[in-house]
Amino acid sequence: xxxxxxAALLLAFQRGDASAFRTLYERHARAMVAFCHHFVRDTxxxxxxxxxxxxxxxxxxxxxxxxxxFKTFLYRIAxxxxxxxxxxxxxxxxxxxxxxxxxxDPDALPAPEAGPxxxxxxxxxxxxxxxxxxxxxxxxxxxxxxxRFEGLSYxxxxxxxxxxxxxxKSLVHRATVTAAEALAPFARPDLEEVLP
Amino acid sequence: MxxxxxxxxxxxxxxxxxxxxxxxxxxxxxxxxxxxLHARITGAVAALSGLPPPPEPSPWFAVRLEARLASxxxxxxxxxxxxxxxxxRWRIAAxxxxxxxxxxxxxxxxxxxxxxxRELASQLDLLADYxxxxxxxxxxxxxxxxxxxxxxxxxxxxSPR
Numbered sequence: 495x496x497x498x499x500x501a502a503l504l505l506a507f508q509r510g511d512a513s514a515f516r517t518l519y520e521r522h523a524r525a526m527v528a529f530c531h532h533f534v535r536d537t538x539x540x541x542x543x544x545x546x547x548x549x550x551x552x553x554x555x556x557x558x559x560x561x562x563x564f565k566t567f568l569y570r571i572a573x574x575x576x577x578x579x580x581x582x583x584x585x586x587x588x589x590x591x592x593x594x595x596x597x598x599d600p601d602a603l604p605a606p607e608a609g610p611x612x613x614x615x616x617x618x619x620x621x622x623x624x625x626x627x628x629x630x631x632x633x634x635x636x637x638x639x640x641x642r643f644e645g646l647s648y649x650x651x652x653x654x655x656x657x658x659x660x661x662x663k664s665l666v667h668r669a670t671v672t673a674a675e676a677l678a679p680f681a682r683p684d685l686e687e688v689l690p
Numbered sequence: 691m692x693x694x695x696x697x698x699x700x701x702x703x704x705x706x707x708x709x710x711x712x713x714x715x716x717x718x719x720x721x722x723x724x725x726x727l728h729a730r731i732t733g734a735v736a737a738l739s740g741l742p743p744p745p746e747p748s749p750w751f752a753v754r755l756e757a758r759l760a761s762x763x764x765x766x767x768x769x770x771x772x773x774x775x776x777x778x779r780w781r782i783a784a785x786x787x788x789x790x791x792x793x794x795x796x797x798x799x800x801x802x803x804x805x806x807x808r809e810l811a812s813q814l815d816l817l818a819d820y821x822x823x824x825x826x827x828x829x830x831x832x833x834x835x836x837x838x839x840x841x842x843x844x845x846x847x848x849s850p851r
Contacts, residue, residue: 515759523751537745544747545755552762616742623741641703642738648705659697673709673738674730680740681733 500564507555515555518564519548525644526572532639533576534657535624544581547572565654569598569646575638580632619680626676630669638669693721698728702735 500521506514521625526547550571558567619655627635633655640646651662674681700706701714718725723828 511775516756519755520752521753523747527747527751533742537748537800540745541747541751545758548755549762550759552759553766589804616740618739620742623738643744644802648700648703663705664696664701667696670699670702670731670734671727674734675735677737678730680737681730682736682740690760 498564500568501558501560501562504555504558504567505560508558517553518551522568523548523591526568529569529572529639529644532627532643533580533635542573543576546580547575550575563650563653565646566650567673568654569644569650569654571641577632577636615680619677622677622680626673629676630672633663634669634672636671637665641666642670642673668683693717693724695724695727698724699731700730701728 500518503514503518507518519520526544527537527540530543531537534540534543537569547568551568554571558564595642609629617638628640630638637651641648646654648659648662648666651666653664655665694717697706697710697714701711704711706714718728
């Protein structure tokens with residue numbers, strides 16, 4: 495396995511180097527906020543969830559074994575936390591409502607939080623993706639987000655979800671087929687094969 | 691070859707071993723339905739690149755996280771730190787406490803003794819009649835007891851003047 499500098503930082507933190515933990519969250523804060531945003535679609539809440547993830551990492555640091563890559567360790571904590579968040583409270587209720595009956599109309603949703611620079615088309619696409627993600631079962635949603643937005647390989651996703659690569663292949667494929675239907679109006683035929 | 695449906699997304703993601711990828715491509719060249727699904731998948735994956743960039747952490751993210759981590763660290767240290775502080779406090783407080791308890795016990799004992807003595811003194815008159823009262827049991831009949839209780843009167847009536 496190639497050297498994992500983040501793992502080395504977490505091990506340094508285990509030995510009492512508090513600055514190592516700071517370096518870790520500075521490196522991964524942006525990715526964590528973005529990842530959590532795919533689950534809650536609310537910037538302030540995503541930031542809170544990302545902070546929860548780092549607090550959980552802080553608590554779990556003593557249990558970290560260098561045999562696991564830091565990235566998969568972090569995303570496992572984040573995935574579990576975000577899914578738990580979805581399962582309870584308002585997000586669970588929203589998802590249940592979205593799953594009932596016909597798919598929600600993306601245009602009926604409140605405007606997503608894209609910056610002012612985002613085009614109208616990008617905002618519509620963001621709404622459609624939000625509806626899509628809310629429709630996906632938990633496993634497919636997590637695998638899809640990890641593969642499509644976070645750029646994790648199937649091996650890494652399998653480590654995050656603690657399942658087999660073939661199970662990940664199936665989860666990603668089923669989610670992507672659903673995405674192909676949902677995002678048909680936005681489809682761009684300019685890509686033959688996406689390489690990670 | 692049966693339809694390699696589950697492998698189509700993996701092919702788009704470059705996640706198939708080279709030999710398997712070649713087999714799937716070969717299948718696609720001869721299977722219109724798989725080719726159509728493959729095209730839909732590639733179109734959807736390409737569409738995702740049109741999404742606006744994800745939100746950035748706010749400028750207060752690090753400050754708030756540091757505060758939470760500091761609180762976490764103190765909570766983590768808490769039991770040990772509290773025990774140590776308790777030990778220091780007890781090293782000083784234990785002898786003082788023991789003296790205070792001893793003093794309180796002494797005061798209670800002394801006050802109780804004094805109270806008992808006062809009670810005893812207040813009942814000295816009763817003790818004077820104690821011999822008579824104690825001998826009531828020796829009287830053989832209720833008539834004897836009646837006589838004994840009126841002894842003073844009988845003495846006065848029967849005694850020669």
